[in-house]
Amino acid sequence: MTAPATPEGAFAAEVEARFAQARQIADAVLFEGYVLYPYRASAAKNRLRWQFGVLVPPGYGADRGEHFHQRTECLAEPRPGDRLAVELRFLRARRRTVERALPGGGFEETDELELADRVLVPWDEGVEQRIELVVPVDELDGEVVRPFHLPAGREVERLRADGATVGRLLRRWERTDGLLRLTARDVPGPYGVRLLTAVVENTTDWAPRPDDGRDAALARSLVSAHLLLGLDRGSFLSPTDPPEWARAASAQCRNEHTWPVLAGPPGRDRVVLSSPIILEDHPSIAPESPGALYDATEIDEILALRTAALTDREKREARGTDERAGAVIDLADSMPPEVLERLHGAVRGLREITGNAPGQPWWDPGDDPEVDPDHDRVLVDGREVGAGSRVLLRPGRRRTDAQDLFLDGRTAVVEAVLHDLDGSVHLAVTLEDDPGADLWRAQGRFRYFQPDEITPLEAP
Known part of the structure; x- marks a missing residue:
């Protein structure tokens, strides 16, 4: 016999459905620039990584132009008894080194290890993290603080070929601490609007040594950090295009190192995505896009053609760089002509043009x-x-x-x-x-x- 759904369970399921739609674009934010064409660790453009939404430990970023916090403010119209669901998403760097097996036993570190299907190289992998919180909106009159602690760790993956151990991968990750602060206050006016504030901080207690560079800080950072905010029954006002009566209040919102927009299908206003990348309300992935290419500064068609044209050696190195890079290689190699043709362009709307004479361009400004x-x-x-x-x-x-x-x-x-x-x-x-x-x-x-x-x- 199935137990009846509780109000909390129904709300959780509904929020998950709304957030799932928003995550389609949030995933693009999370992995934007993660690995760029030609998808190899040896490429110069992949040696300086993770430029968006990086929150470094406070002891590192003070005098280096980096940030340790994000601040999101937006206007909401909650209803009595409303609840706010918050999902903080970011990547955590996992440092991978490669070791080859020695003939007499043991291992030694190496810059690359060739296997039959890939060439393994050192690389920092990004592991998705989520910090989730549901809080009644009434409790936001006082500050709600949610700290989180991610411990350090290490794992070993042995590599075998023809039944023999040929090497191993060592993965290490550092301790990372942070917190999420939530508050809300009433906005003067007749509509019951509240100004919602969400602050994300990296609180990792780490004092860099003089020779510690950005790579050391990234191992303890929140990378591509962004927020999803969802209301149970109320709604959010568009931060970029609020109604006329709310423009003055919206102008008072202070957003630091992030950009909030309405997320989900057009016409919906219960979810906000606060992104480190500037977006418009209700952003979406083009339906013609066949998969993630992690390089939105390029056109999918160009990337697919260039990727398919890589040499076999380059493709093997890409597959050994990261699983996501290998997926891009497989996507480009398996893309049928009709899918590639759709990447060339799409018509989003048509309108009738009349009145031009035969043989004359339908409009010539000259x-x-x-x-x-x-x-x-x-x-x-x-x-x-x-x-x-x-x-x-x-x-x-x-x-x-x-x-x-x-x-x-x-x-x-x-x-x-x-x-x-x-x-x-x-x-x-x-x-x-x-x-x-x-x-x-x-x-x-x-x-x-x-x-x-x-x-x-x-x-x-």
Whole structure:
């Protein structure tokens, strides 16, 4: 006879279902940059690893530009008796060394060990860790603290070929400690909104020696750390695009070394993913993507073709570098042509275009009398802006390229006013203090901002 489900069990099952959907993108965050093409430890780009969401021991990061904490703040509308589910996810470095068997017995460390199907090399493996917590929202009026302690350890894996021991792998991991702090406070207003704060800290008590570098710190760090937050019955407000009545309160949220967004399918608002990588609300993996390639700075099609073209020796080294790298090799080698073809591009939407004469391009900006990039003007804050106007750049957080955020507060000159087919206006600009501005101008290469991302200045 099956026991009836308890309210706690039903909530746990529902939260797990919601988090499972969010983990599809959270896994991409967790392993972003884990191993890059050509997926070999010997490649230069795989020698400096783990750049996102790394929380180092506090004794290491103070004067090295590293961080030991993340702070997430977002607005929530909990209901009476609501509960908050929290899942902290990160990778823990497990250092692997390779030893070959000696003829007379014993082992010695080596830079590589060739086996029939792979070439084993030293490598730091990433092991997923989860810290889970469920707490009534009412208890967050006072600070809720959840410490965690991960002990050091060691394991040995013997390697055999043709019935004989040919070597072994030694894996070691260091003690890592941390804690999760949760608080909430009411936001003034009629809607019962609360500002939720979640802080993740690495509290590992480790004093580095003068010769200890980043590799030593990584062995005691929380790598690719991110949070999943879920409410039982209430909802979250979008941190990047809140409703108008909540914009002032949302602007007061302080997020440090992380970026919260609504997660799960569009239209759902009960889960937030707080990521060290800038994302938009409801991010998703493209349905055409056949598997994880760990290198989102590249296009899947290019990576698949390049990976399939690696030599047999390179593929064996990739398989010996990491199991995930070996899975990428197997994926590229087994990808059928129809799957590869889908990676070339996808149409997300169509609309009808009418009115063009036979043989004439459906739209040619050079023949459109209604647009003139060199002379068109657009009204911004009551002032006309066009080619030659000086402007102050104020990139928006919601839709801008991450690199444009570094240009906040810089001054630029408008080169052209451009209109796209959706009716949006874009300003092509060059930076005033860029020594290469004349070169970019001659080549027609500009930076682009929308009118609400600039402030007009006086004429040059």
